[in-house]
Amino acid sequence: MVAPLPLALTPGEPAGVGCELAADAWLRRADGIAPFLLIDDPDRVAARLQKIGRSVPLQPIDSPEDAVAAFGDALPVLPQGFAAPDRPGTPDPANGPAVAAAIERAVELVRDGRAAAVVTNPIQKETLYQAGFAFPGHTEFLAHLAGPGVTPVMLLASDALRVVPVTIHIPLAEVPRQLTTDGIVKVARITAAAMTGDFGIARPRLALAGLNPHAGEGGALGREDIEVVAPAVAILRADGIDAVGPLPADTMFHAEARAGYDVALGMYHDQVLVPLKTLDFWGGVNVTLGLPFVRTSPDHGTALALAGTGRARPDSLIAALRTAAGMAERRTGASGASA
Template identity: 65%
Template sequence: MSDSAAAPLVLTPGEPAGAGAEIALKAWATAHERLPPFFLLEEPDRLAALAIRLGTGTPIIEISAPEAARAAFDNGLPVLPISYAAPPEAGRLDPANGPAVIDAIERAVGMTTEGRAGAVVTLPIQKSVLYEAGFRYPGHTEFLAALAGPEITPVMMLAAPELRVVPVTIHIPLKRVPDVLTTEMIVTKARITAEALKRDFGCERPRLAIAGLNPHAGEDGTIGTEDRDVVAPAVAALRAEGIEAVGPLSADTMFHAEARKTYDAAICMYHDQALIPIKTVDFWGGVNVTLGLPFIRTSPDHGTALELAGTGKAHADSLIAALTMAGEMAEARARA
């Protein structure tokens, strides 16, 4: 990393009963020589014992401040201590530890906005447990947006080296999508995506492919009118702003290798229209990126893996990809 992006990344603990600590240990053990320096908010003794039990060979280095992480990183995984109310057990959820997880996310955001960390990388949380601890947000993304400020509109991007996708609507039933989808919603998320592509991904003139909602993008209204009445006006508005956008495009021809070369991100109308292609193209390399925040946030594109916790079987590939992408984004933002 350049000096302008020298602050280490901060990794939040995620669900302590899940596989997050395990994949953090594996990420350092298998890839630290090619990863940007990062530190983890966790209990050092618990991590050291877990590293021995799983045989990862990861040295744990307790640090007292983010600034110490870079010097320690080559020799071991830097850990800034936190405390859990109850000893975490693999696969056994305990709401008593929810406040520590919430506090760690808040601390990570604070350190990043202060410039002491270069980006926030979040391990997966178990929302049901956090709800019992008073968590009032649908998920990580909304919580991070609330911490960032009242005017923030967060946008979820799933990104891999060969494909970036943004779902306009996310966790709602498919039957509700046509009623929820609006021209302004598409324009807002596409605009934020274009800005992020320039600032954080080094795309001087971002190219957006806007998917249609219906089969064959509605065929001029014969297979639903949403593409003609909602999506097409959004594309026109984006182009009027100087954003290079095309569409509405038939989603069934947008994601093959030749088509992917023609755009920098695909704006999709609903969850599976975006996530099925990227998980098919690169299941382990996909990264969840939150756009529209004043700080960089990435996350592995998987859940807490409670069933794998403590077994040594959880893959660290997506975390390694999330750490790598966060470092690259920090470099791009520094240059911009």
């Protein structure tokens, strides 16, 4: 028997709701949540929980190996210091290096076989940029930590819908210039492999949206769908991947249409994230595909306006923890979040 490994949960923006969500997730541990550890400052977390009236015992731990045994009685916290004091709702760039260091530490724990998966609380990107953070977001930073040759793919998943944006954090005006047939094919291949390996779908069905309204109206509304997207679909089908498109995005997301595919690929960020967040804002999970380790995150931001109030909902974090545990189990073939 192999001892189960904990999930490694990062603090995210310390002025946000990350530690509050972690505490509320721990309070619901009996609902089938795998053991996890929180990388954070135990004193900071204790003060925040006292402020919001949460009675959650904390257990500082020296190593991740202590987390599973502690989890039934207390929230395990792997100490991580911050330069600036805790001020809910008011981010401080001085904490930026520690926020990034916690992400690096979580990745290292998983890659060293000491944790099952990385689960990240939301970061405040503007504040990190002020601290010198050189990456557009979590996805790109995680790809950097994974090493050369990694192509990260952002999947947003809920019970109602799974979506992948082919281009991610770029201005809308840049999308037609950066969208290529090869890029679409690469993202789709990674997505199809993950649907099988991480989500257990033997023959995943991919639906690709067109870039333009009505998928270009046969070229009347732009030729990108004819010259860029359609060739990508043809290559995927030649590979044996069940792919259809380009489809008009405005008719892809009603219930009957969603029943015809396992994951929808959009050509830009909001094309597919808006439908998912509309259908299931609280149940959505951000998953980074294409990495040599499992990473999930809640599908919402830092909720600065709710920090320190105790009113933030933990639903998306709980979904992220459950998704991470399921993916880790499928990758290892073991029982539970094991290695």
